[in-house]
Amino acid sequence: MAGLHSGEENTGCEGVATPAAAPRAAVVGAGISGASCAGVLAAAGWEVDVFEKARGAGGRMSSRRIEQGWATLGTPFLSAKREAFRGKLRDWARQGWIAPVRGSLWQGRATIHWGEAQLQNQYRPMIEPSQLVRSLLGGARLHTSAEVSAVAPRTIVLADGRTLADYDCVVCSMPTTQAIPLLGALPLLQERLGAVRYRPIWTFLMRWEGGPAADVIKFDDHLLNLAVRQVSGGPGLWVVYSSHEFAETYLEAGYEEATTRGASALMGLLGLPWPVEVEAAHLWRHARPVGALGGFWAGDRENRVAVIGDGVTGVGVERAWESGVRLAQAMQQSKEELMP
Numbered sequence: 001m002a003g004l005h006s007g008e009e010n011t012g013c014e015g016v017a018t019p020a021a022a023p024r025a026a027v028v029g030a031g032i033s034g035a036s037c038a039g040v041l042a043a044a045g046w047e048v049d050v051f052e053k054a055r056g057a058g059g060r061m062s063s064r065r066i067e068q069g070w071a072t073l074g075t076p077f078l079s080a081k082r083e084a085f086r087g088k089l090r091d092w093a094r095q096g097w098i099a100p101v102r103g104s105l106w107q108g109r110a111t112i113h114w115g116e117a118q119l120q121n122q123y124r125p126m127i128e129p130s131q132l133v134r135s136l137l138g139g140a141r142l143h144t145s146a147e148v149s150a151v152a153p154r155t156i157v158l159a160d161g162r163t164l165a166d167y168d169c170v171v172c173s174m175p176t177t178q179a180i181p182l183l184g185a186l187p188l189l190q191e192r193l194g195a196v197r198y199r200p201i202w203t204f205l206m207r208w209e210g211g212p213a214a215d216v217i218k219f220d221d222h223l224l225n226l227a228v229r230q231v232s233g234g235p236g237l238w239v240v241y242s243s244h245e246f247a248e249t250y251l252e253a254g255y256e257e258a259t260t261r262g263a264s265a266l267m268g269l270l271g272l273p274w275p276v277e278v279e280a281a282h283l284w285r286h287a288r289p290v291g292a293l294g295g296f297w298a299g300d301r302e303n304r305v306a307v308i309g310d311g312v313t314g315v316g317v318e319r320a321w322e323s324g325v326r327l328a329q330a331m332q333q334s335k336e337e338l339m340p
């Protein structure tokens with residue numbers, strides 16, 4: 001399709017002018033894809049503004065503060081299949097920010113003790129995952145509680161009505177279904193993103209006593225998928241992940257109904273006595289992409305707008321990180337090629 005590209009050779013940001021001043025980029029969304037893109041650009045000398053509608057960075061890697069620490073209602077594990085992200089995870093592990101997954105998995109009726117070989121390159125955050133994401137931003141400027149309502153060539157419009165212009169490039173780094181409404185000025189790109197849909201997950205922060213003496217529980221069930229014991233927050237604190245089917249059934253249900261259903265499913269599966277204490281719950285409407293576009297980004301070259309994130313690359317932290325890094329590297333390269 002004319003003017004639209006995904007992946008290797010066209011960034012959607014080519015043709016960037018080469019003024020004496022640093023080139024400027026606006027990144028919408030401060031999940032891991034946006035943060036990695038912004039950080040790489042800032043390190044290369046770009047002036048980067050990151051606009052995040054939430055109160056902090058993280059996206060699906062955000063965490064929740066609780067009385068005794070923090071809990072991860074989003075991504076529980078980080079893994080790397082390719083060397084670039086393995087290197088990043090090794091750096092974080094050296095700093096003590098993440099640690100290799102250890103312990104035991106309870107599945108069905110048996111407990112499996114993980115061997116080291118089984119779990120190479122699998123980590124758990126030891127600090128709030130949102131801080132991992134924040135660390136990627138480097139010298140980029142993060143604007144929080146800054147929802148973007150529209151993106152046009154070189155321009156973003158904030159939900160509070162402000163228009164910020166003169167960006168050499170605009171990058172949307174969010175689930176593609178959330179990017180579509182912003183892209184009314186770029187109908188071809190908008191149409192392309194329409195191929196991706198997302199499946200939801202409800203997650204519940206629950207505290208209970210008893211049950212399997214394991215660190216992770218894998219349910220063989222159509223309602224619940226996984227439970228992960230929290231590293232912070234005191235004893236008996238778990239995050240329980242619903243199946244997509246559960247979340248689709250209770251997509252429009254309120255907090256009360258979803259938590260009641262989730263807690264009763266859990267008690268049935270583990271034979272726990274009532275009541276399980278539910279401390280928080282979150283519905284991730286855009287948890288996992290189906291039909292990701294492929295490549296590292298989708299771009300509108302003429303208008304210098306690109307879309308990154310797991311709706312393009314496919315699900316997972318590693319892929320989302322790669323999309324940000326690869327787009328930033330390509331943007332920088334395009335700029336250098338145009339230098340006199």
Ligand SMILES: Cc1cc2nc3c(=O)[nH]c(=O)nc-3n(C[C@H](O)[C@H](O)[C@H](O)COP(=O)(O)OP(=O)(O)OC[C@H]3O[C@@H](n4cnc5c(N)ncnc54)[C@H](O)[C@@H]3O)c2cc1C
Pocket residue numbers: 028029030031032033034051052053054057058059060061073074075076077078079146147148149173174175178182201203241284286287288308309310311314315316317318320
């Ligand atoms: C419950 C759950 C469990 C998961 N488990 C794992 C796992 O174990 N391992 C793994 O590798 N992956 C896991 N994933 C997937 C992984 O979290 C994602 O693939 C990855 O974090 C996506 O990053 P992203 O930057 O593409 O998007 P996001 O993290 O969604 O970031 C998008 C950001 O854009 C912001 N935003 C959206 N719209 C606007 C707007 N209009 N204006 C400003 N900001 C906006 C959002 O607030 C958000 O911060 C899990 C996901 C979920 C939900």
